[in-house]
Amino acid sequence: xxxxxxxxxxxxxxxxxxxxxxxxxxxxxxxxxxxxxxxxxxxxxxxxxxxxxxxxxxxxxxxxxxxxxxxxxxxxxxxxxxxxxxxxxxxxxxxxxxxxxxxxxxxxxxxxxxxxxxxxxxxxxxxxxxxxxxxxxxxxxxxxxxxxxxxxxxxxxxxxxxxxxxxxxxxxxxxxxxxxxxxxxxxxxxxxxxxxxxxxxxxxxxxxxxxxxxxxxxxxxxxxxxxxxxxxxxxxxxxxxxxxxxxxxxxxxxxxxxxxxxxxxxxxxxxxxxxxxxxxxxxx
Amino acid sequence: xxxxxxxxxxxxxxxxxxxxxxxxxxxxxxxxxxxxxxxxxxxxxxxxxxxxxxxxxxxxxxxxxxxxxxxxxxxxxxxxxxxxxxxxxxxxxxxxxxxxxxxxxxxxxxxxxxxxxxxxxxxxxxxxxxxxxxxxxxxxxxxxxxxxxxxxxxxxxxxxxxxxxxxxxxxxxxxxxxxxxxxxxxxxxxxxxxxxxxxxxxxxxxxxxxxxxxxxxxxxxxxxxxxxxxxxxxxxxxxxxxxxxx
Numbered sequence: 001x002x003x004x005x006x007x008x009x010x011x012x013x014x015x016x017x018x019x020x021x022x023x024x025x026x027x028x029x030x031x032x033x034x035x036x037x038x039x040x041x042x043x044x045x046x047x048x049x050x051x052x053x054x055x056x057x058x059x060x061x062x063x064x065x066x067x068x069x070x071x072x073x074x075x076x077x078x079x080x081x082x083x084x085x086x087x088x089x090x091x092x093x094x095x096x097x098x099x100x101x102x103x104x105x106x107x108x109x110x111x112x113x114x115x116x117x118x119x120x121x122x123x124x125x126x127x128x129x130x131x132x133x134x135x136x137x138x139x140x141x142x143x144x145x146x147x148x149x150x151x152x153x154x155x156x157x158x159x160x161x162x163x164x165x166x167x168x169x170x171x172x173x174x175x176x177x178x179x180x181x182x183x184x185x186x187x188x189x190x191x192x193x194x195x196x197x198x199x200x201x202x203x204x205x206x207x208x209x210x211x212x213x214x215x216x217x218x219x220x221x222x223x224x225x226x227x228x229x230x231x232x233x234x235x236x237x238x239x240x241x242x243x244x245x246x247x248x249x250x251x252x253x254x255x256x257x258x259x260x261x262x263x264x265x266x267x268x269x270x271x272x273x274x275x276x277x278x279x280x281x282x283x284x
Numbered sequence: 285x286x287x288x289x290x291x292x293x294x295x296x297x298x299x300x301x302x303x304x305x306x307x308x309x310x311x312x313x314x315x316x317x318x319x320x321x322x323x324x325x326x327x328x329x330x331x332x333x334x335x336x337x338x339x340x341x342x343x344x345x346x347x348x349x350x351x352x353x354x355x356x357x358x359x360x361x362x363x364x365x366x367x368x369x370x371x372x373x374x375x376x377x378x379x380x381x382x383x384x385x386x387x388x389x390x391x392x393x394x395x396x397x398x399x400x401x402x403x404x405x406x407x408x409x410x411x412x413x414x415x416x417x418x419x420x421x422x423x424x425x426x427x428x429x430x431x432x433x434x435x436x437x438x439x440x441x442x443x444x445x446x447x448x449x450x451x452x453x454x455x456x457x458x459x460x461x462x463x464x465x466x467x468x469x470x471x472x473x474x475x476x477x478x479x480x481x482x483x484x485x486x487x488x489x490x491x492x493x494x495x496x497x498x499x500x501x502x503x504x505x506x507x508x509x510x511x512x513x514x515x516x517x518x519x520x521x522x523x524x525x526x527x528x529x530x
Contacts, residue, residue, distance in 0.1 A: 091300060
């Protein structure tokens with residue numbers, strides 16, 4: 001669906017490139033996440049892919065065609081949900097959606113349908129100025145689905161959402177994937193990336209330093225250990241043992257047999273730990 | 285791309301936004317109120333001053349009228365358009381439009397056309413309503429058409445230089461001086477006066493005064509008037525597009 005080769009981009013007047021030699025591929029129907037701290041180059045990469053930035057170097061192929069060859073018909077196929085809401089506040093959600101719907105030719109979905117997808121059906125005729133931050137973000141998502149995109153770009157899709165709605169968004173992305181939609185997510189939320197993405201790419205200082213499936217990365221960079229605690233409050237003890245060959249560790253087996261075990265945890269790593277380990281940088 | 289339906293949606297949406305904004309509605313009504321007031325005020329003032337044997341303001345009436353009719357009509361319509369455009373930038377709907385099949389140039393072109401036509405028609409309507417200090421119909425129409433692009437310039441300056449409405453009011457105060465430039469230039473000798481020609485509406489005002497004074501040699505002023513407007517509009521459009529993408 002997307003093939004990027006040696007992509008670089010420098011903002012006019014900037015002393016150094018924001019994106020440096022990025023190469024990656026995204027398959028049809030895949031959910032691919034760009035992870036990185038603020039200013040890492042994630043949004044710049046997304047803005048290049050959605051055609052908002054030009055004068056980039058390298059090769060980008062989207063849906064079998066060079067991005068440079070696409071004209072405005074590109075936007076019939078893609079949906080973009082920006083990080084910050086883009087709505088006319090004085091208009092109702094219905095008026096906003098009808099307006100943007102009219103900017104597309106071809107088949108589009110009715111405002112009622114896309115609002116139902118994001119759980120905002122009851123608020124269709126309310127002015128957007130009366131919406132909460134989370135509702136505005138969900139309306140942005142709804143708008144990005146108007147043209148039934150086959151390639152969907154989401155920038156921080158769960159930003160400002162409560163946990164329940166964040167789960168709804170996650171389910172919505174998964175449901176779209178089941179219909180064959182390819183999704184590119186830009187986020188610094190490791191939980192959403194871990195839960196949603198088939199593969200993630202870590203971007204730091206404009207460079208793609210690692211790409212892989214979240215589980216693979218966690219396995220590769222995680223510690224295969226188990227931590228066991230025993231001894232109660234007066235003489236607490238704790239020790240770690242390698243997971244490999246655990247059943248043949250005499251000390252581990254002795255603790256299990258003779259001591260009062262208070263906790264036993266496998267030392268699985270999180271995606272955030274992997275990110276810190278790979279990049280030496282925090283996501284915050 | 286089905287431009288007619290997109291154009292309809294853009295115009296309807298802009299109209300809705302204007303009608304739901306008390307400030308912009310007030311600004312739209314202001315110019316009509318001023319024109320109606322002038323309709324009665326200018327002849328009264330003229331008679332009062334002459335009766336008192338103090339000053340004959342007759343030679344300056346076309347100058348004053350050109351400010352209220354030509355400059356105000358274009359600047360105020362430009363301000364209304366500028367606030368609408370700035371709001372689209374501030375609410376990031378322009379950016380959202382950039383990722384649809386409809387080109388931004390359609391929305392900008394439509395808004396510019398509305399600002400141009402409203403400015404020109406307002407100038408013509410006001411000159412009909414005023415009746416004093418007004419040149420021949422041909423000159424009034426020409427002046428209206430040459431002056432109306434100033435509205436587009438004002439619209440783009442507001443929407444490009446300011447990044448929010450608070451900044452827009454500050455920008456408006458500064459750009460308000462642009463409208464006074466032709467009036468100040470009137471008192472300057474030529475060729476010094478031509479320095480004011482960098483302000484697009486100067487040429488429209490000059491057409492107005494020249495024709496109102498009975499001088500038929502105003503036709504050549506159309507070309508510099510249009511060229512100066514284009515010289516402002518083209519780079520401002522580029523800057524607006526860049527600002528919208530951010």
